Amino acid sequence: MISNSNEENAADYSKDLKKLENEIKKVIIGQEEVIDSVIISLAAGGHVLLEGVPGIAKTLLIKTLSESIGSSFARIQFTPDLLPADITGTKIYQQKTGGFETIKGPVFSNIVLADEINRAPPKVQSALLEAMQEKQVTIQGETYRLDTPFFVLATQNPIESEGTYPLPEAQTDRFMLKILMDYPCVEDEMKIIRRFTGTAPPVPEQIISKERILEIQQFVRSIYTDETVDRYVAEIVDATRHPEKYGLDLKDYIQNGASPRASINLILCSKAAALTDGRVHSTPDDVRKVAHDVLRHRILLNYEAHADRITPDNIIDSILSKVTVP
Incomplete structure (x- = not known):
């Protein structure tokens, strides 16, 4: 159950992260x-x-x-x-x-x-x-x-x-x-x-403390993820290892798929993405938002993929288009 205090905390942390983003964009x-x-x-x-x-x-x-x-x-x-x-x-x-x-x-x-x-x-x-x-x-x-x-x-x-x-x-x-x-x-x-x-290049100001960052990192882990989202992430990662199970003709291109660390990081990043939007639950859209950044360095392609100019991002696009969204 999601409490009102959690939602209030999420709104506050989201505002802090937005301020941090705006300060970086000054430069x-x-x-x-x-x-x-x-x-x-x-x-x-x-x-x-x-x-x-x-x-x-x-x-x-x-x-x-x-x-x-x-x-x-x-x-x-x-x-x-x-x-x-x-x-x-x-x-x-x-x-x-x-x-x-x-x-x-x-x-x-x-x-x-x-x-x-x-x-x-x-x-x-x-x-x-x-x-x-x-x-x-x-x-x-x-x-x-x-x-x-x-x-x-x-x-x-x-x-x-x-x-x-x-x-x-x-x-x-x-x-x-x-x-x-x-x-x-x-x-x-x-x-x-x-x-x-x-004459005066922009200089960023401190707008959030490192103690506040630690609070945010701790709070991210409390963001709710439904079991259907967990399964969605598990299937995306499994598709990098066994693409044929999902109707993908990619086996000839992938030498090694992603490790379980990819699943963990997909969930953590989807939770952080939800928090940046002020939400206390992650969704499949959050997973899709972070999927390329989380997976592109974890899919090892073989020589044939390089010869055909296939990139990890192409593989991820194909996987996201095939794996059923809950």
Whole structure:
């Protein structure tokens, strides 16, 4: 049963998230769907893999988000010579005290931007992904809890492959969403020119506290999901593994389907999407809204799919068109 107090809380949290969205839009022009998806992931307590060509404000979006919620922020530029200790930290011998002092790395921040994550070797990528999954870091045998909220946004450039180390599927699965960021339209580009070539570029203000974000993340899990929606999500994910069961001729294209983590994240993101609309129950429409961002990095295609120019988004479109909506 949904109480009136829950509905009132949902309305309040929804207003806060809307204020956060509007504050980000003071700086970021266009990219409404990207901003919406980032806020959904933040509310659901997940991490984001943001893919787009250079110069389209990926870094600016993440920095603006951190300033709008008054949280600590760290930007890590991933390069081939980066070491795990450059992210997590290390112990340094102090001659004065005769002991070792722990120097914490940039991962001990509320919001971490992993810029061009695919440019660092797998050992470095794994150090960050361990922190994402466990919310803790081990430095030379000693374990430290990370500050909360802890939100990682990793970027990668899809047009360059030289000098890169693509994330393995098992590691990309740790990201709740993979969001594609595209070029702005002509009208938005004109607004960008005017906004950022003037004398006073916009500066975001803090409009929500990190404590409030933690409240929202906790509340999202209390959003009601009917059993029919749970089954809808389970069937969507099952269709990525056994498409023939749903009348889909996709088996020759899919090497591996999505893991159970996809089902969990579809439900959590649908709940967060419902909350952004001020509702205390999620619907199949909420699931469909977040399906592409949740699934596109969890469906591994084979060579034949690449040869036929089939993308994960094409597969997801086909699945959503076939699986029965409750």
